[in-house]
Amino acid sequence: MDQNSLPPIQTTARDDAVLKALVGFVRAEALQPGERLPTERILAERLKVSRNTVREALTRWEGLGLVERRQGSGTYLKAAVSPDMLHMPLTLAGGNDFTSLMHTLEIRRALEAEAAALCAERASPADIAEIERKLDIMEQAFRTRDGMSSEEDWEFHQAIYRVSGNPLFEQIIAAMHELFHRFWEHPLGVRDFGHASFPYHRTIYQCIAARDPQGARAEALKLIATVEDDLKRGAAKLKLPSQT
Amino acid sequence: MDQNSLPPIQTTARDDAVLKALVGFVRAEALQPGERLPTERILAERLKVSRNTVREALTRWEGLGLVERRQGSGTYLKAAVSPDMLHMPLTLAGGNDFTSLMHTLEIRRALEAEAAALCAERASPADIAEIERKLDIMEQAFRTRDGMSSEEDWEFHQAIYRVSGNPLFEQIIAAMHELFHRFWEHPLGVRDFGHASFPYHRTIYQCIAARDPQGARAEALKLIATVEDDLKRGAAKLKLPSQT
DNA sequence: GTGCAGAAATTGGTTGGACCATTGGACCAC
DNA sequence: GTGGTCCAATGGTCCAACCAATTTCTGCAC
Numbered sequence: 200m201d202q203n204s205l206p207p208i209q210t211t212a213r214d215d216a217v218l219k220a221l222v223g224f225v226r227a228e229a230l231q232p233g234e235r236l237p238t239e240r241i242l243a244e245r246l247k248v249s250r251n252t253v254r255e256a257l258t259r260w261e262g263l264g265l266v267e268r269r270q271g272s273g274t275y276l277k278a279a280v281s282p283d284m285l286h287m288p289l290t291l292a293g294g295n296d297f298t299s300l301m302h303t304l305e306i307r308r309a310l311e312a313e314a315a316a317l318c319a320e321r322a323s324p325a326d327i328a329e330i331e332r333k334l335d336i337m338e339q340a341f342r343t344r345d346g347m348s349s350e351e352d353w354e355f356h357q358a359i360y361r362v363s364g365n366p367l368f369e370q371i372i373a374a375m376h377e378l379f380h381r382f383w384e385h386p387l388g389v390r391d392f393g394h395a396s397f398p399y400h401r402t403i404y405q406c407i408a409a410r411d412p413q414g415a416r417a418e419a420l421k422l423i424a425t426v427e428d429d430l431k432r433g434a435a436k437l438k439l440p441s442q443t
Numbered sequence: 444m445d446q447n448s449l450p451p452i453q454t455t456a457r458d459d460a461v462l463k464a465l466v467g468f469v470r471a472e473a474l475q476p477g478e479r480l481p482t483e484r485i486l487a488e489r490l491k492v493s494r495n496t497v498r499e500a501l502t503r504w505e506g507l508g509l510v511e512r513r514q515g516s517g518t519y520l521k522a523a524v525s526p527d528m529l530h531m532p533l534t535l536a537g538g539n540d541f542t543s544l545m546h547t548l549e550i551r552r553a554l555e556a557e558a559a560a561l562c563a564e565r566a567s568p569a570d571i572a573e574i575e576r577k578l579d580i581m582e583q584a585f586r587t588r589d590g591m592s593s594e595e596d597w598e599f600h601q602a603i604y605r606v607s608g609n610p611l612f613e614q615i616i617a618a619m620h621e622l623f624h625r626f627w628e629h630p631l632g633v634r635d636f637g638h639a640s641f642p643y644h645r646t647i648y649q650c651i652a653a654r655d656p657q658g659a660r661a662e663a664l665k666l667i668a669t670v671e672d673d674l675k676r677g678a679a680k681l682k683l684p685s686q687t
Numbered sequence: 688g689t690g691c692a693g694a695a696a697t698t699g700g701t702t703g704g705a706c707c708a709t710t711g712g713a714c715c716a717c
Numbered sequence: 718g719t720g721g722t723c724c725a726a727t728g729g730t731c732c733a734a735c736c737a738a739t740t741t742c743t744g745c746a747c
């Protein structure tokens with residue numbers, strides 16, 4: 200590690216300066232997502248600030264999803280950083296009621312359709328192969344575990360978001376995914392939850408492989424529609440309140 | 444083995460607990476945005492945690508825009524909080540390059556299309572009348588000011604988001620709108636920026652009035668497509684870098 | 688009483704040092 | 718190999734100060 204890439208900082212606005220210095224460091228060292236950055240103690244020493252200040256700065260980055268801290272292990276880069284990043288922290292007054300869940304699904308439907316369409320436009324042969332691989336894994340898991348393939352299912356969708364070439368898709372949907380799963384852990388009493396959506400994964404893939412954006416968009420819409428139907432059936436069964 | 448049957452164990456989550464307690468406090472005291480919440484020292488004492496831990500928690504809230512800290516004065520609530528907020532920190536790399544702008548536009552295209560479709564499904568006669576009113580105002584402004592109708596244009600779209608019945612559309616797009624306008628104030632040197640999109644506002648309205656979700660979706664896609672074209676022309680003129 | 692300058696208290700920001708809990712590797716007995 | 722134990726490294730928490738900005742109070746001049 201080049202020690203000159205971590206010069207001491209100068210004035211007030213300490214933690215901002217720490218982050219700025221850290222951006223410079225990441226670029227100087229060409230750190231990639233997944234790599235570990237220096238320990239808090241080293242950063243504090245090099246930047247001539249207290250470790251608490253370093254921690255406040257890293258806490259902000261962690262909140263933005265730029266970094267992940269693992270106790271006993273280190274702090275790891277989670278996304279690419281650049282000097283002119285724009286942060287748009289969006290907090291939605293979501294609820295645990297059925298209505299809010301449907302609202303998130305409507306957003307997901309919009310993004311899923313667009314991502315699939317963009318994916319069909321832009322996928323390289325290697326991308327298509329990668330998506331097919333995820334699809335095979337998912338279908339395999341679906342058959343052997345009789346429908347419980349949520350993890351593999353999610354990876355399939357993530358692959359599509361990535362190939363869409365627009366990182367915002369993954370960021371937004373990942374945030375909603377977490378909310379969704381607070382509810383989804385127990386499939387709302389619907390035994391075969393998600394079964395209906397299964398075939399559409401392959402049809403989406405086929406449209407992508409055939410470079411058919413409109414088709415991919417349409418199939419993605421159908422997929423989410425089946426999830427919405429499942430959700431409605433589950434809500435009806437549980438007599439879930441439709442309002443908070 | 445079902446991976447879900449062995450979730451990661453939850454050990455320590457001090458600052459999360461602090462935030463949870465703080466949510467409870469805000470609700471118990473019915474604090475409104477703008478009001479001051481207890482000092483860090485008091486929070487630390489009451490919650491039986493160190494002040495550092497309180498600060499890390501507040502730093503996270505500050506990063507999310509929920510709270511504002513003023514040295515010497517106090518910490519003030521900036522937005523309403525609820526126990527089940529959904530946090531969506533979006534960071535887009537490279538603020539003013541063409542690629543990032545296109546990324547935000549792709550998200551907007553997805554949401555705009557879906558909002559228009561939902562709007563066509565759900566609009567009441569009163570809603571339709573309201574949208575038409577906004578449309579008339581926009582068209583009037585467009586004609587008298589020769590294309591400079593961004594404010595009225597925005598209100599027309601907002602009306603559609605509202606009628607869609609899903610508040611998330613407006614929240615997400617509003618956040619991106621602000622971001623977008625930091626660079627959009629000057630229409631990238633394209634003199635008639637936005638002109639091409641003008642007729643589609645009325646066609647979208649007509650589809651909504653005719654309760655035609657598919658048509659509304661298609662027209663919304665066309666509208667954004669014209670904006671994308673304008674943007675590309677502007678980028679070509681300015682020789683804007685397509686990468687960071 | 689009023690107005691205002693300066694002192695004092697309040698509050699977030701920073702520091703340095705200490706200890707705890709977890710992680711992951713090294714090492715060892717089996 | 719396998720399974721333990723130990724140990725150093727690292728993030729998480731705590732404490733007790735002090736600094737810097739702000740607010741509030743005090744007391745004096747008028």
